[in-house]
Amino acid sequence: MNKYIRMLIWVAVALLGAFAISGIALNRGESINALWLITAAVCVYAIAYRFYAAWIAAKVLVIDETRATPAERLNNGRDFIPTNKWVVFGHHFAAIAGPGPLVGPTLAAQFGYLPGTLWILIGAVLGGAVQDMVTLFISTRRDGRSLGQMARDEIGAIGGTAALVGTFLIMIILIAVLGLVVVNAMKHSPWATSTVAATIPIAMIVGVYMRNIRPGRVLEATTLGVVLLLFSVFAGGWIDHHETLRTYFDHDGLPLAFAIIVYGFAAAVLPVWLLLAPRDYLSTFVKLGTIALLAIAIVILRPDIHMPALTQFTDGTGPIFGGKLFPFVFITIACGAISGFHALISSGTTPKLLSNERDIRMIGYGAMLLESFVAIMAMIAATVLEPGIFFAINSPAGVVGKEAVDAVAKINSWGFAVTVEQMSQLAKDMGESSLFARTGGAPSLAVGMASIFGSAFGKGMLALWYHFAIMFEAIFILTTLDAGTRVGRFMLQDMLGNFNKKLGETSYMPSVILTSAVVVAGWGYFLYIGVIDPNGGVNILWPLFGIANQMLAAIALCVATGVLVKSGKLKYAWVTGLPLFWLVIITTTAAYEKICSDDIRVGFFAAANDLSAKLSAGVLPPEKAAVAPQLIFNQHLDAYLTLFFVVVLWVVLLDMLRLCVRYLAGKPVLAISEAPHEVTQLENTWVRD
């Protein structure tokens, strides 16, 4: 009886999900309610988690509940600790959910709400969540080893090196593009700039409190910090209204970029307790709180989505970034659908905390579904805006023109209604001087969030909500920037240690300064170019980041597929092989177009040639001519970088296929490096708390 009721419930969930998906896919009316997207997402996640993930756990991975995990076998009370599954889930989710799932969907909304939404749902349940779960499983069976080490052990030295170099480069590009998002949010906005600047001393106060005043009292210190942060959002408003004070925080993009570069260097060199660790506590709290608040607000408010299902920009002429729907929607939305970076978290910190293998499904697969849901909410926040407003905020001045009148005329010519008065009223409501050409996704997301929060919790405070949203994005973008720079520094020191022992020591000051400077110079260069680029820079850097991130995902899936084949599970190899196949197609196509396309808004070489032709013909205005040589050099560099990513991807793929063919032909291959089976004692001796 019970069994039939359960079956009926699942049939109902499946039908509801199918109904919601066909609703959003077939709707061609004026607008559609956001609840359709939420319903579709929740049903898809529920079915995938209940059936697909459970099937993978039972049949493909053959999860063994009696097997002792590394946390139990290697328990040292520090990094290897058997931990309650909800606590591990919290750590894992806080680690994987960064700014990526907020920015990507916002940019991809230029194609309409449908393509991005479908890719977020399908990509997550068949790709991203599978990658995270299988990587977590493989690493758990190998003492929590990192992706790079596992690639070396299972595929060979080439795979290992590729994973290492790929991780380093991805970090550089990620930090640059995130830095650019923050700079664009702070440009000529005294309120946003002063609030973001205030997060630095606030983090330090929290750090000193935790270290010296009340050592180890993390929650007290964090509460104090969150209160100060909220106060800084208010205080930013006062500064903005103060005649002289506001001039201290009213800056162009370039000085702000240099400030972030100096800050990044300081954060990498300063001890973690002073800046990085306390900032991370604050950002995690603010992040989780705001995401929860957004979910509640969307459910209370049930806003209408005004963006069409598909726009004419699927043909590749979009203003936010150039390129057709295929493959660029799949590159633009990486985090939220499938993100290679997650494989670094799933191998590394998380497997060292797992107390039982049975938690792998919830933590690996479940946490990714939650991140995918965050991406859906970002898509909703972007598409509840009137399309005209959305494009006015996100289109760079290089595409629509510098003057408000030109921009509005251009956007109207695409068929999206917006007026200059509407935009200046919106800017006034949000407490900004202008919202035209605020590229990078953060301002438009903040406007979307502010209008959702404003309608759900009181309309009078739109400007406060807007700057709260900006602070929310900036604080965890800066955490990623700090943490990424530091990890990049460690990786570089590790590599240099092979040549010179002294340089490899993480506490040797000259090495710390040298390697930090190299890492900061790496991302600082791309950030600088992004700021001086009249097309906003995000349109170049974000696809590059997407390609790099998908390449890393492909490496992780190569390792997973290789391990499945070597474990004699060839018939299940499609579970990771299918998403791998898709990633190879989209990454290779995107890279090919970025390198070879004749369209100057897509191809790097085409853009460089076009610019140098214009430069030598003398048709560029003087301020553009001054930066043109740097932009031309950068386009060439980006092209070679893309080429490098795609070559690395194919080398690892072919290496993995060679390994599989050898294994299936019965020839010797690298042995499976799984740790031997030990029976868990945890359940008998110690009840998990």
Add this chain to the structure above:
Amino acid sequence: MLKKLKHLWHMVRRLTGDDAYEVYLKHHAEFHQSSPDAPPPLSRKEFFKIWQDSQWKDIKRCC
């Protein structure tokens, strides 16, 4: 209800590392106190210093 709230509070403390020192003391008593001349556990301040530094060796934050 009270029990559930207590459990939730316990989870929040565990998640944030607020109770890391207590966990360490428990671990120390369990594994490192077998002989009488074993070194005493670290003070709260010393432990927190080492614990916090060790948290930031790996990749902990993502895109």
